[in-house]
Amino acid sequence: MAPRLHTVLASPLGPLTLVAADGLLCGLYMEGQRHRPAQQTFGAPAPAGAAPFREAAEQLAAYFAGELREFDLPLALEGTAFQRTVWRELCRVPYGSTVTYGQLAERIRSPGSARAVGLANGRNPVGIVVPCHRVVGASGSLTGYGGGLERKRRLLGLEGAGAAGRWSGALW
Known part of the structure; x- marks a missing residue:
């Protein structure tokens, strides 16, 4: 190392x-x-x-500041092959959008692995840059975020994510 x-x-x-x-x-x-x-x-x-x-x-x-929608940084992510696959796919979730754990599992061609996707998501070593905050529960609810649900809510609010501004409001 x-x-x-x-x-x-x-x-x-x-x-x-x-x-x-x-x-x-x-x-x-x-x-x-x-x-x-x-x-x-x-x-x-x-x-x-x-x-x-x-x-x-x-x-x-x-x-x-609301001026950047996509990070462009060289990263060195340490994790299993499955984790790195999940993290790569997270980077494809557009700013202001959300995806469910099940949808993310389908996107990586591993349907039925929503739980494993959630575990990989939780082990993301570069939160915000690799936008694990954009993953929500099957019902669209805010679930699990290593930084805490309030931070997840604020990040999604910053991005204007969610149906009808579900997470919008005072950010800071």
């Missing part, structure tokens, strides 16, 4: 810890996030303006 660096950025969702290995973003974690790795695995601290983080910080700021 390559040596890692990390930085912490302020965001409307609270502090975000960005982790990079070999100059590639490999982690984006929220405080209190489920499946957040131990702090000591993040590597040495680095300034947000350092090469591995500068572009990510700029794109995140543009996203939160």
Whole structure:
């Protein structure tokens, strides 16, 4: 495993810890996030303006300002082949849209694996950038989000997702 660096950025969702290995973003974690790795695995601290983080910080700021709809960052995602397949498909869910776990399972040609898709979704190491917040329950309800349902609601609201503005309202 390559040596890692990390930085912490302020965001409307609270502090975000960005982790990079070999100059590639490999982690984006929220405080209190489920499946957040131990702090000591993040590597040495680095300034947000350092090469591995500068572009990510700029794109995140543009996203939160409502100016960016799709991230374009080099990523180094560590996970099983199935997890990486799910994460690639998550990147195809358009800004402002949602998909169910079952639909995501069908999209990866693994119908009936909605539960496994949900587990892979929950292990996404770069939330927001790989938009796991765009996955909802079969009924369209907000279910499971490693960063908490309030953050999921806010991210979907920022994007204007949901039928008839279901998640719209005060964001920040």
